[in-house]
Amino acid sequence: MSEHGLRARLGRTLERAGASIVRPDPRRLDDAVLTPLPILQNEVGGLRRLSEERLRVFLLAVLLHLRQQGGILHPFLDEYVNQGGNTFVLGRPRHMPRFGPASRAPGFYSDAALPRTAFERVLSSSGNRAWSAGWASACFAELEPLVAEYLDRIMPPTLTALVCAGLLEERCIARGCHRVWGLRPDALLLSLNVERLRCARCHHEIAAASDEAGYWEGAPCLRVFCGGAYARARSDDQAYYRSLYGHGHVHRVVAREHTSLLDRDVRETMERRFIASGRGEGWPWDPNVLSATSTFGIGR
Numbered sequence: 001m002s003e004h005g006l007r008a009r010l011g012r013t014l015e016r017a018g019a020s021i022v023r024p025d026p027r028r029l030d031d032a033v034l035t036p037l038p039i040l041q042n043e044v045g046g047l048r049r050l051s052e053e054r055l056r057v058f059l060l061a062v063l064l065h066l067r068q069q070g071g072i073l074h075p076f077l078d079e080y081v082n083q084g085g086n087t088f089v090l091g092r093p094r095h096m097p098r099f100g101p102a103s104r105a106p107g108f109y110s111d112a113a114l115p116r117t118a119f120e121r122v123l124s125s126s127g128n129r130a131w132s133a134g135w136a137s138a139c140f141a142e143l144e145p146l147v148a149e150y151l152d153r154i155m156p157p158t159l160t161a162l163v164c165a166g167l168l169e170e171r172c173i174a175r176g177c178h179r180v181w182g183l184r185p186d187a188l189l190l191s192l193n194v195e196r197l198r199c200a201r202c203h204h205e206i207a208a209a210s211d212e213a214g215y216w217e218g219a220p221c222l223r224v225f226c227g228g229a230y231a232r233a234r235s236d237d238q239a240y241y242r243s244l245y246g247h248g249h250v251h252r253v254v255a256r257e258h259t260s261l262l263d264r265d266v267r268e269t270m271e272r273r274f275i276a277s278g279r280g281e282g283w284p285w286d287p288n289v290l291s292a293t294s295t296f297g298i299g300r
């Protein structure tokens with residue numbers, strides 16, 4: 001979930017290597033596009049000539065941005081979401097990574113500013129420097145130059161349609177009775193056919209499922225002040241990692257400390273398992289890297 005969400009664009013991930021990607025269920029997206037189209041055409045003056053294709057790109061990016069912020073409603077995040085982005089609760093389960101004050105935490109959409117959280121306000125344009133206002137401008141400015149002023153009329157029907165189509169889930173949270181939106185995990189489908197698109201102006205890259213890539217061609221850059229547009233990119237430079245993830249045998253590093261502080265029995269067992277691992281006779285979870293002080297190593 002993290003590999004395709006919060007950490008999807010950090011390092012050699014499956015998505016960046018072009019090995020796989022998760023994308024919104026296309027049938028649900030079809031439903032989500034049709035409902036708000038007439039509402040926006042009729043109720044936001046400058047959007048009378050809004051096309052289905054442009055609205056689809058707008059929704060795709062709203063969903064993509066949320067996924068890249070880690071806004072997927074996994075049950076592990078229920079309490080975190082209910083407490084409006086309190087990172088302290090993320091560290092309670094022992095299997096979860098620690099989130100410090102400087103850690104990048106999962107972000108969700110919210111109807112109000114929640115200070116000191118990764119949650120993004122999406123409904124209002126007043127004094128709003130949020131990504132959603134910039135994205136609405138990038139997407140619709142050729143139809144209505146002042147479109148960011150109408151964000152409070154664009155986002156509510158959009159979010160409602162995404163909820164009704166089963167792509168997003170809306171929750172009322174305990175902190176301040178606010179509404180929060182996150183991606184439903186069952187609305188995300190894994191695709192192994194990945195294409196890369198690159199902004200012609202700033203070279204920002206995105207990945208998309210192959211049958212979704214056509215919608216992104218010519219779409220405005222997600223760096224909302226760039227003004228460029230995406231075109232399909234060659235992805236040969238990622239071929240090594242895509243091949244490795246697709247066909248290679250990945251060996252997990254199992255590291256242990258080899259120190260005089262260990263009991264003799266524990267240390268000798270570790271040594272036997274390490275030697276067996278080196279001969280290819282051990283179990284996958286046997287240590288294959290030992291960290292030892294040089295003095296202890298020489299003494300042995």
Ligand SMILES: [Zn+2]
Pocket residue numbers: 199200201202203204221222223226227228229
């Ligand atoms: Zn760009």
